[in-house]
Amino acid sequence: MNGENNFFKSAFSVDNVIFGFDDGDLKVLLIKRGAAPFQGLWALPGDLVYPNEDLDTAAYRVLEELTGLKKVYLEQVHTFGSVDRHPLGRVITIAYFSLVKISDFTLMASSFAQNVEWHNVDEAMKSELAFDHNTILETCFNALMHRVRIRPVGFELLPPKFTLTELQHLYEAILSTELDKRNFRKKILSMSLLTDIEEYQEGVPHRPAKLYQFNKERYQQLEAHGFSFEVKESKKKEKKKRLAELIAQ
Amino acid sequence: MNGENNFFKSAFSVDNVIFGFDDGDLKVLLIKRGAAPFQGLWALPGDLVYPNEDLDTAAYRVLEELTGLKKVYLEQVHTFGSVDRHPLGRVITIAYFSLVKISDFTLMASSFAQNVEWHNVDEAMKSELAFDHNTILETCFNALMHRVRIRPVGFELLPPKFTLTELQHLYEAILSTELDKRNFRKKILSMSLLTDIEEYQEGVPHRPAKLYQFNKERYQQLEAHGFSFEVKESKKKEKKKRLAELIAQ
DNA sequence: GGTTCTTAGTGTTTAAATTACAGCATTTTA
């Protein structure tokens, strides 16, 4: 925080970690900064919150301006406010993550088309982003990993009709793990949250898979009755072995 | 947001939901407001964040000024920023919860002694608090319920030496549930996170219980090896019955 | 000193959930 700009005493912004899922890959939408500070680096989309604007509204606005999408999953995650996180003054930022269906929009619609890109999440986390956006991205990714295990939000990243294999790949990408196909299907189907629409994939060079839809009404119904969604990671064997050794001293 | 005070354009504050546990009861520390707005109502302790102060630092400061305690568990939960949440201007607030051992301090040390009180959490949630503090309290209580199930933070609310029954009562108070004594003890002890210090309660009018200490080093060791703490609520019978009916249509 | 009161402490059986694991089925393409 230097004194360069006295007018700019303190402000708050929102930053949005927009996740998408494409071809087995978890992605995040980044913008290349055209101006200082951090010119040329990739950054999370965000903006200052207007004086008469609620925080969530600001987050939705950023998202809509960038993608044209209105009805998307959005969740506040954490607020970052280190004194020196913004080189031009005191700006705290409220971080959100949102989940969008990549197929729902073309980035070209945006005026910054050239400077907006989907990045693989792992690679984005390893590369240098503007401001403290590496920290924000990591925090939001962890939040997503956590959410996806206890709420059926993964569907927000898939097209309305999807196959069980696509759903499994989604979970595997987010949780960085491998899941057993049979057990996964058994578990998911036993929740009766998916509607079998009696349709099949088309144009695939192999046996086409059944398509399913997420049944949101059903979920809300079940949830109201105490049902709790939960997907676990696997790979417990090694962990347990190590643990057993440890306990045995 | 009215124009009464133009200087006060926008600011950010921290509010702290300070939980304590006493005699089987989960409590929250509230301050009675001495001045408008909301004069006479109970409110969460909080303060504006200084221009050169990090958010967490501000939260710790509020806590220390009020209780004299420095090393306490503190966690950011959510940021509240409705345009009209503060009648004097735009103030967004970052909410924290902290867990303190009530026995560690006397409120009398504080200058506002008379206006600071521990309130039963359930009652506080039902009563009218200043600003949007009902919402904040509820959000933080939910966050606590959640945290306590997946991280061993409950110990922060107990004295260093405690009995298994006290620990169970703590969980029952936070999760609003009843736990089976034998299953609870079996589960907790099987985690080998407690040190049996070979001491017993004194001055109780019945058979004295063994005292235990939480072994933090052990926990960190286990955690690093993939161990995951988890305490579940009980009462699944009714839920499952209802669920079964529902699935059967 | 013994009876009563109160909380501490302990194991087993049953049910449910999770895990591991492999081969046949269906479609497209060559």
Added chain:
DNA sequence: TAAAATGCTGTAATTTAAACACTAAGAACC
């Protein structure tokens, strides 16, 4: 019609969770 690719299915073994009731120890009272 053979090969390639992915879809799809069930059972047995293990682990975890759930239900449940009596004896033990000390304090208080008579």
